[in-house]
Amino acid sequence: MLVKKSLYFFLFFLLAFSFSGCSTNNSNLKFIAFLHDDGIKGYSSRWFDLSDGLPRDLIPEHITEDFQGNVYLTSEFSGIFRLNKGETKWENISSPIFKRRTQLPDVHEFRDISALCIDPENQSRIVIATKHTLYESKDRGKSWQRINVVDNKNSYYFTSLALEKDTIYAGTSFNGILKITSKATEEINNGIPKEFYVGPFHFCEEVSAIAIIDNTLYAGFLFGKGLYKSEDRKNWQKIDIPFSDTARASISAIYKAKNSILITTSEGVFEFNPLSGRVEKFPLKKELQEMLRNDRVNIIFSKAEGENPALFIKKNTWKYIAEKTSPAGNKRALYVSWSMIDKDFEGFLSIVERTGFNAVVIDSKDDQGMINFKVDSKIASEIKAIKERDITSIIERLHKKGIYIIARHVTFKDKRLYEAYGNKYAIWDKVTNKPWVGLPRERWCDPFSQFVRDYNIEIAKATAKLGFDEIQFDYIRTPTDGLVGRCLYRYKTESDTFKSEILGDFIQQAARECKIPISLDIYGFNAWYKFGNIMGQDIKFLSRFASAIYPMVYPSHFGASFYKRYSEEDRPYYIVRDSAIRAIYHSKGRTVIRLWIQGWDYLSPTWGPDYILKQIKGVHDGGGISYSFWSPSGDHSMVDRALSNR
Numbered sequence: 001m002l003v004k005k006s007l008y009f010f011l012f013f014l015l016a017f018s019f020s021g022c023s024t025n026n027s028n029l030k031f032i033a034f035l036h037d038d039g040i041k042g043y044s045s046r047w048f049d050l051s052d053g054l055p056r057d058l059i060p061e062h063i064t065e066d067f068q069g070n071v072y073l074t075s076e077f078s079g080i081f082r083l084n085k086g087e088t089k090w091e092n093i094s095s096p097i098f099k100r101r102t103q104l105p106d107v108h109e110f111r112d113i114s115a116l117c118i119d120p121e122n123q124s125r126i127v128i129a130t131k132h133t134l135y136e137s138k139d140r141g142k143s144w145q146r147i148n149v150v151d152n153k154n155s156y157y158f159t160s161l162a163l164e165k166d167t168i169y170a171g172t173s174f175n176g177i178l179k180i181t182s183k184a185t186e187e188i189n190n191g192i193p194k195e196f197y198v199g200p201f202h203f204c205e206e207v208s209a210i211a212i213i214d215n216t217l218y219a220g221f222l223f224g225k226g227l228y229k230s231e232d233r234k235n236w237q238k239i240d241i242p243f244s245d246t247a248r249a250s251i252s253a254i255y256k257a258k259n260s261i262l263i264t265t266s267e268g269v270f271e272f273n274p275l276s277g278r279v280e281k282f283p284l285k286k287e288l289q290e291m292l293r294n295d296r297v298n299i300i301f302s303k304a305e306g307e308n309p310a311l312f313i314k315k316n317t318w319k320y321i322a323e324k325t326s327p328a329g330n331k332r333a334l335y336v337s338w339s340m341i342d343k344d345f346e347g348f349l350s351i352v353e354r355t356g357f358n359a360v361v362i363d364s365k366d367d368q369g370m371i372n373f374k375v376d377s378k379i380a381s382e383i384k385a386i387k388e389r390d391i392t393s394i395i396e397r398l399h400k401k402g403i404y405i406i407a408r409h410v411t412f413k414d415k416r417l418y419e420a421y422g423n424k425y426a427i428w429d430k431v432t433n434k435p436w437v438g439l440p441r442e443r444w445c446d447p448f449s450q451f452v453r454d455y456n457i458e459i460a461k462a463t464a465k466l467g468f469d470e471i472q473f474d475y476i477r478t479p480t481d482g483l484v485g486r487c488l489y490r491y492k493t494e495s496d497t498f499k500s501e502i503l504g505d506f507i508q509q510a511a512r513e514c515k516i517p518i519s520l521d522i523y524g525f526n527a528w529y530k531f532g533n534i535m536g537q538d539i540k541f542l543s544r545f546a547s548a549i550y551p552m553v554y555p556s557h558f559g560a561s562f563y564k565r566y567s568e569e570d571r572p573y574y575i576v577r578d579s580a581i582r583a584i585y586h587s588k589g590r591t592v593i594r595l596w597i598q599g600w601d602y603l604s605p606t607w608g609p610d611y612i613l614k615q616i617k618g619v620h621d622g623g624g625i626s627y628s629f630w631s632p633s634g635d636h637s638m639v640d641r642a643l644s645n646r
Helices: 002-016 286-291 338-355 378-382 392-400 415-423 452-467 499-514 571-586 609-621 637-644
Strands: 031-035 038-045 047-049 060-065 071-075 080-081 115-118 126-129 134-137 145-147 157-162 167-172 177-180 185-187 195-198 201-204 207-213 216-221 225-231 235-240 251-256 261-265 269-272 277-282 297-302 310-312 332-336 358-363 402-409 468-474 518-525 550-551 596-600 627-630
Touching: 031 201, 031 286, 038 452, 060 115, 060 297, 060 627, 071 115, 126 157, 145 402, 167 286, 167 627, 207 251, 216 251, 216 261, 251 310, 261 310, 269 310, 277 286, 286 297, 332 338, 332 402, 338 358, 338 637, 392 402, 402 452, 452 468, 468 499, 499 518, 550 571, 571 596, 596 609, 609 627, 609 637
Parallel strands: 115 157, 157 207, 332 358, 332 627, 358 402, 402 468, 468 518, 518 550, 550 596, 596 627
Antiparallel strands: 031 038, 031 297, 038 047, 060 071, 071 080, 115 126, 126 134, 134 145, 157 167, 167 177, 177 185, 195 201, 207 216, 216 225, 225 235, 251 261, 261 269, 269 277, 297 310
16 A cells, blocks of 8 residues: 555656646746756646746745735745736846845845735735845836845844834844834844853744734744744744744745744644634645645645735755765864874874775964965965975875875965965954054955955965865865954955855855865854854855865863753753754755864863764764864874774
């Protein structure tokens, strides 16, 4: 019987999604689906192509419907589109003001439209978010105006929206829920899920859906944090939803039905009765059930019909194929310091061979701006940034052993370039009108400078020519320590350019010119939450250009209050596991997630072989394959003990 059912579903989807792109009138359009490998499809009496008017590389973010049956679709970098009722061609209603800010002359794309809401009292009014900015249209998308968000400072990362007259309720990636009026922006976060870092300091879970129903404000969250309601717009109470996997489950949207509330999730649709407080699985039509079972389908939209509202379901099943298809995939790496190379390279190699690692990370350009071996660079020679060391024999020896070699290149923290040319390329201090200084040993160059970016790419290209297999950019961000509010980026050509956009320019250019895999290091918390414009490390955006991303998820570096619900023994496992889950989700599986995990004893009360093994298990249980062990000294004796005894 089971075999027959499986065969039925296979044949259904073979027939449903294998056709020659014929078109049909959508006056009876029932469903829209987005497939990983076959774009946008519509369904009336049968499935048909529904991509007319859409760019070929479109990545949908959200689909919604107004009361007249017109459908709106937002995308990651292609803008916003409307499908008018009864038509088969999408209309692009994007504005040039949504464009991504870039210094690359051939890049013409839109910012990620991260949230959308149609005013329930005025269907001509639409509000959208492009990550850190809100826009409004009062004429169904013919014209758009920026909304001034008081106290925004481009740090809020908007993820969901709801409208109530002149008030906007906005969900964010880590700041919780905002009440926005023309006079003030207020965080209303009492009772919502949050993760404490140190003391009272915390990060709120990403708000993936928000809605106002019968004068009650509802909010849905990612990563199993569930559904909450607020009747006074200040305090929140949890509504239990029976997720099967709390680590991966997420809420897509919240809707008003006739006598209940429908919650669409990555695991199906639930129905909440506000009177009884009961939550039950909502019975879906056969076509919807079959789409939910199909791993090719990522997004499902069901148009409103009868008493049932339109439903949007984001399955979050982006296929994580980068590990298998990218040359940077399936790599397990050990960092080796130059002191270790000079002192005991043979001993290090024996650890690599004994423990089954297939990659190493070697410092190419350090955080003082010195290049650790000879490279061909006029500028580097001019500023005396090259060490007269020949690395050829080391590369040859590693390659003979089949080891993949990664060059760690510290990018914008660069004392040599900072001090050169009369501090011309230094980040400036807007208060002192002198070069900005952060921590005592840190000197930062301006990432908005084309010269600074070109110089780093020049060094990366020269490094690649020596035989390295991958360039790993570290310190690819703006400063986070010291009086960062005084930083002046003198080479910023547009005042509203996001920091992530200029870093995206850099990575995109580097990937084009270096001809080998390009990767980057990010803070561990940037795998957990989309911080975006605070330091520029927007994992979702940068994953489009990098072959691999290394979130630094050392358990010791998460605050003292973080994940305190787990024992000291188990905490490293859960931090690493959930870091992998979140990083793969945020990057949509399109880049290798190679976690930096902890290979040295630092603030680790349970340090030992088991600490090492639990981190590795966390990587695998979180859906990852690749990982790298960091030890500042290059001493991996504990990794050796843990893995040699297995």
